[in-house]
Amino acid sequence: MRRLLEQDACAYRAVLLEALIVHPECFPRHYHEEMSRPLEDLERQLADEVILGAWIEDELVGIGAFAAKSFLKQRHAGTISHLYVKERFRRKGVAGLLLGAVLELLIMLSRWRSWCPIFPWA
Numbered sequence: 001m002r003r004l005l006e007q008d009a010c011a012y013r014a015v016l017l018e019a020l021i022v023h024p025e026c027f028p029r030h031y032h033e034e035m036s037r038p039l040e041d042l043e044r045q046l047a048d049e050v051i052l053g054a055w056i057e058d059e060l061v062g063i064g065a066f067a068a069k070s071f072l073k074q075r076h077a078g079t080i081s082h083l084y085v086k087e088r089f090r091r092k093g094v095a096g097l098l099l100g101a102v103l104e105l106l107i108m109l110s111r112w113r114s115w116c117p118i119f120p121w122a
Helices: 006-022 031-035 039-048 094-115
Strands: 050-056 059-068 078-085
Touching: 006 031, 006 039, 006 050, 006 059, 006 078, 050 094, 059 094, 078 094
Parallel strands: none
Antiparallel strands: 050 059, 059 078
C-alpha cells in the first residue's frame, strides 16, 4: 500500500478504466472521456492529489483517494473517493486495507496539522 506517484499513471489509468466499465455510476467521468484524457493529466493528478494504491507483487489491484474540503470552516471534513478494487481481487480484504490506509494517513495529517498551520491537502 502506497501513495501513487506520477510514474504510476499507466497502472492507475488501467484500474480506473476497468472501474468505469464495471461501475460507471460510481465515478464522475465517462469511460470515453477518461480514455481520451492525456497521460500528462493523470500524472498531474497523481502529483497534486493523495491517491493510494494497493499492489500485489507488481500489479496495481486497487485505488482509494481522499479529498479534503476547501472551505476554511470545513477543512476538518472530506470525501473518500475513487475506491475501487479489481474484480478478481475482491473478497480478499483489499478494500478494507485501502480504507484503513486512507484513514491512517488522515490521522497522521490531522496530528501534523495541529502543530503546523500549513496543511497541503486542505
